[in-house]
Amino acid sequence: MAGHEPAPLFGARQALDDATIRARTDSYFNRTHEIVSRFGDCSVTYAFFLRRPVISAPRLMCAWLENVAREHGEAIDIELAYPEGAWVGAGEALVYVTGSFAFLSPLETLALQKLGPACVAAHHAYQMAVALPGVKFLAMEARHCAGFEMQEQMAYAASVGGATARTDGAVGFIGCANDATAHFFGAKSGLGTMPHALIGYAGSTVRAAEMFHETYPDSDLVALVDYFGREVTDGLAICRRFPELAAAGRIALRLDTHGGRFLEGLDPQESYAVLDRNTPGTIRRYRSEKELRHLVGTGVSAAAIWRMREQLDQAGFDRVRILASSGFDVEKCVSMADAHAPIDAIGTGSFIPATWTETYATADIVAYNGEPRVKIGREFLLRQKTERATHE
Template structure:
């Protein structure tokens, strides 16, 4: 039988961790039951229940601490889907200003109070990732950007991160589940591991070209064994018109991908008649490097840690009305904040 929503300290005490549990990440069911909430919200719910005030009608507002791209509201509305509340919010992907109200919830406090912790976290993390994605996409000035950040964070949240990156502006993601959740197909070709095992970049490229479906992009890594410019021409001559692009992922130990390297490869490709081959760059990219490499001739970018390591945008929830009357804590203005941008979500 499915457990019900946590409402008391007794309910918390009944939570047992099974010995056979394999991962420490919360399941959707645990989040929906309130098991990822801070304990003081459970204490509050129990006390208010015992003194007859848990159903007090209130209106809460959430504001962001800094500007960015708002994301995470789809999960928030799903989190509160079964609760008797009304929700207004900025739509997913909307630019937000510092201190702007991004979410308003109206209803009995007992219907949503215990969810304050997870709903703030859902928006804070996703908004941080979406904002970083918007920054790299703007730096690329319209050129394609893919999110390659799943390997840098816990797999339980990597789909959330890469979905948020797409909301922020990325053109795709490599994580399978993330892309599917965003209504896309995952993007990416081959890792260095395959080329190392086969033992030759050209042989690996030929195997990929022969065995992968026609719609799979023919973009080949060219920094595994030899000089990138030399390897690029070897692959281009072997695949000809089938080759769509080459990927530069030169490690920092060898100086990383430089503007001069991009310029040289572009010139050599053009001189040999391979002007259709695009240059895809990845590896430690940030907005500044993207702008520089784009000017040098890079056509597309794969960004990982700049997005995955983005700082969450702190969100703060305040009660602004109680029993229909303006009421809040010191330092805040009582009553609803005027906003023409909030949209009714529920």
Template sequence: MDQSTARSVLKESMLAKIVELSVAAGGLAHQTDKYFSHSRRIAEVHGDKQVTYAIFLRRRIVAAVEPALRLLHWHCPEAEVTRFFAEGEIVPAHKKLMEITGPFSKLSEIETLLLQKIGFPCVCANNAYDMCRALPYAGFLDMHARHATGPEMNLLAAYGASVGSEAARAADPQVKGFIGSSQDLTAPLYGAQFGSGTMPHALIGYSGGDVLEALKLFAEVNADTRVVTALVDYQGREVDDSVRCARWFYDEAKLDTHGRSFNVRLDTHGGRFAQGLDYEQSVETVGQWLGVEGEYNIVEKVLGVRAFQLDTANILVDQVRRILFGKGVSVASIIHVRRALDKAGYKQAGIVASSGFDTQKCLVMGGARAPVNVVGTGSFLPERLQETYATADIIAYDGEKRVKVGREYLLD
């Protein structure tokens, strides 16, 4: 079995799990909104009708509807689906994603479950698409699990992110996109057999607060892990601990000679600057990196002249300045650690960055060419739950077009 076929098989198994989890929660009448069950009983008593539903979202998305379609065909295999956008295609706001035709007595109770499975992965797909396009040279690791509510949400979110990532690669062959997940559960959606990750802060605390001791334990016990990553912000010594851990890995343990590679992960708390930086030093660091002097000139270079000029209230400029020069994992901190590793002779060491890498942060990082190799993020999750609300309206009954006032555009 080639790699592409294996990946398809793994993805199929993930889609089957989503249906399995939904079915395990109980029958349709148990899960749907009660008014749909009332409607189903009326249709059964007074005569069924063939109806056509139109489904759309009120915001731009990337189509990621296979989980919903699998559930639809589980409960109503005779339903006919007309798709207007392929999986992974950008869908403008209010545009019909699809039409579904079938018996009202069956589709009525399915509506709630379908909408649950449509909006959420489509918004995740859109966010992942934008993030991957913004930072095409970095790989992304799905770390959303701790922000989800359980396996069904994990699978829906990861499915969306995987679709968005693939769409970004299709749009730009330079995009690396999502390369794995922190969970075994969702790793197959990214073509990996198992989850991957670095180490938690808890392990460093367990090791007496010393990241090097934690790294040694990690490398010894997890001998099958090819990529060994040190989380270097625990003691606030990002530069010193990055170099110290790299020295042990390459010069003392020589783990690179055993086919293993080394990264440092930056996860600096948003309340402080990385070791060796303050605001002024951060501005200087990014300015040198980009060959531009002055913080506002740097922001203009990253944003572009038009965006900079349109932001007359400096709202966007201030947000961008925080990402470039501020506390936490900034562009400046990544450059700062990269330079320290290079100066110490460890140019082969990679940098993993995490902490708030949403679309905006990825756009700024990409605009500044921040030297990050991998981004660990769960920030493709929708910022607001309202973003995920899909809507379904019946637009035809037994072939006769009919829809509520205000939704006539769905008849087209």
């Protein structure tokens, strides 16, 4: 299969035995297998597609199908209609799979599960990265996933969307939060420093930073500063405690302010003032209440990030970086871009599709024993396949 590179994928090793496949697939596919086996098998070609624009992210599905086929001694042909990372329009086939009807029919349900969510999440990750091309993104999807198989899909998707964004000049997603999926980003281990719980354990933000630095002296210090509601005070205290690290650009302050309050020193009036000082005109361009919250509301707003930058620079810590987290989805990233928010890095899992119905992939057979045939209403899949064959 052109463009496909096997990888050590967890999901690709799952459900290879007949009993597991039968138990997890839709019953009408199992019955189709029995009927076709009784009346005579044939070769079929499936076209896999989604009903919305996506970034092509088929590797998990393709690797799984190849592994199942190998375990069963079956020959299948997988043809990518678009290379991994390419933009695909709504309704356009992403992958064509050809093989035994009796063999492939029971695999459709499980294959679809491995395609749609990854493609939509990759599209979101791409949109976030190109909205803020100078920002490093860290995939923090694990805690939001329903088990490791979903986590693997989402981490893979972020790596694909981020890689596509890099071709457009963005930094994109540089890593993820744990070791198991780090290989998607060309790394051996996950990224991250401290959770809020460590600050609670230490009793102070500065002490938590000291503990971290004593344990990992060669690592950059990325400190959470919102635990006690003193983002500015505690952030500056850390910089003063480690002036050499601050001067060397080895400190980053992570803003994760709760959505129920403003960052230290802000209120609605001062939030407007901060934006007016740093990015005049931004506040006049907002189009929705949600965008307004992203700009001057509670939590990690554009105003909060600008205030933190102002305070660091005024104190002489212009090389200290700002890492933001808390609900950074596509829309919030676009709002941050509009406000020219001085963010160095973002940790987010919000590329995970919020509307799950958007992730539903579909497959239709477009040829039986090489003869083009598809149900009424899906002729566009047949035309795509015919046109590709003609051009090749």
